[in-house]
Each structure stands twice: as structure tokens, then as C-alpha cells.
Amino acid sequence: MPPQFPPGYTYTPFYCEENIYLLAATFSRDITITHTWEIYVVFVSNASKTVALWGQKLATDPIYPVIWDYHCILVLKPLEPGPASSVWVFDYDSRLEMPHRWPDYVDSTFGAEMQVSIPEQFRSFFRIIPASLYLEEFASDRSHMLKLDTSEGGLQYVATPPVYPCIVGRQALSNNTTNNLMSTFVNMGAANGIGTIMNFVEFSGWACRDLVVQCDEMIDKNTTSLQ
Numbered sequence: 001m002p003p004q005f006p007p008g009y010t011y012t013p014f015y016c017e018e019n020i021y022l023l024a025a026t027f028s029r030d031i032t033i034t035h036t037w038e039i040y041v042v043f044v045s046n047a048s049k050t051v052a053l054w055g056q057k058l059a060t061d062p063i064y065p066v067i068w069d070y071h072c073i074l075v076l077k078p079l080e081p082g083p084a085s086s087v088w089v090f091d092y093d094s095r096l097e098m099p100h101r102w103p104d105y106v107d108s109t110f111g112a113e114m115q116v117s118i119p120e121q122f123r124s125f126f127r128i129i130p131a132s133l134y135l136e137e138f139a140s141d142r143s144h145m146l147k148l149d150t151s152e153g154g155l156q157y158v159a160t161p162p163v164y165p166c167i168v169g170r171q172a173l174s175n176n177t178t179n180n181l182m183s184t185f186v187n188m189g190a191a192n193g194i195g196t197i198m199n200f201v202e203f204s205g206w207a208c209r210d211l212v213v214q215c216d217e218m219i220d221k222n223t224t225s226l227q
Helices: 016-028 102-109 112-117 131-137 170-174 181-186 200-206 216-226
Strands: 037-045 051-053 066-068 071-078 088-090 125-130 146-149 154-157 196-198
Touching (some): 016 131, 125 131, 125 200, 131 170
Antiparallel strands (some): 037 071
16 A cells, blocks of 8 residues: 555645655655655646646546646655556546556546547656656746736736745755756656656556556557557
8 A cells, every 4th residue: 555645745736846846755755665665756748738637626527627738746656566556646636536546547637548539739748757856856936837917017926836935956956956847847858858758658558667467458458549
């Protein structure tokens, strides 16, 4: 079973990358977790920054997707080989119970049939980053959430920012980097980005690699549906 969700966790709506950063930091400090699980951060976006995700709390109706410019989730993969159902996903913005088992989360949120039935501009790509690297390299000054408000005469946040200071990882600080969210993590075409970029078929099978029980059936199903 996955670790218990940390009590008193910090959550700020519309700042998924920071919510996941804090969760990854909490899990990474717990040796009972790091000795049992591999911790990954996953960004979801595409070239047009319009990805369709189903089962999101923000949807007006559960059957409709939410179109995000990007989204961010956390994945726990067991160090010991096991079935795909032993991989867990943490998504603060999903209607699904959190954490949720990998196969059902991927199918309910991105499903192959959904991917093939929507225009290409809404299809998801995935940037997978080891949590340890994310915690070191991530930096955001939250400027992507500032928009010109003509009625107020200046820049205003489109969503209330977190109450704590802007996050800058140790390596980012050492590199004098104050903001790399969009360029390094959200941009799915960035040559200098961090992590591994995958399409939906690759992502659906990623969690199953190196496990005793492979996801061949799941991969075959998704590959067939997208042809």
C-alpha cells in the first residue's frame, strides 16, 4: 500500500507544480518512503499548451474534460518489482481518490480512446522527472500567473498565490535561476529541459517497466486505439 497522505498538507489551487513540489519534498525526507518507493514528478502539456484531462474537480460535469495549459502530478513506483497496480498517482485536482492506482488513473484521466477521439492540439505529452532532481532544479517566480488588469491598471494574479515565498531549488539558486517552470518543465520541446518526454503510449507503459508483471496488454490496447 502507498504511504499515508501527510497530515496538514499545503494546497494552493492552480499552483499544481508547487503543491507537488511540497509533497515530493515531504516524501523525500521520509526514509521509510525512500527505501520503498521511487518518487517521480510528471508534467503534462503539449506544444499548444492545451491538454484535455478527464475526471478533474474543476470540470462542470464529470463527463467533460478540463483543458489545462499544463498539469503536474506525483508518481510512486515500488523499488521491489510488482504489478502495475502497485504504482500510485497523486493528483490533487482529480475527482479520483488520492492516491490512485496507476492503471485506473491513466485510463480515467487520459484514456487511449479519449486521446484518439480529440483533436491533436488537446493530446497529452509527459515530462517525467525524478523527484530528487526536481527538488534541486525547480524555480518559479510565479510570473506566469500575472496578467494585465486594465480595470485595476497593472499586473494582477489570475489566482491567489501561495502564502509562502517563491520556491527556488538549491541547484537553481546556485545557477542564479529564479524562474524555469515554463522553459524547463512545461515546454515539451525544450532541448535543455529536465527529465524524459513521452507520448501517451510510452507513458501508459512507463510505470510497468522493470516490473515482474508487465503491462503488455495495457500497452497493446493503447497502441491499437491510437492507430
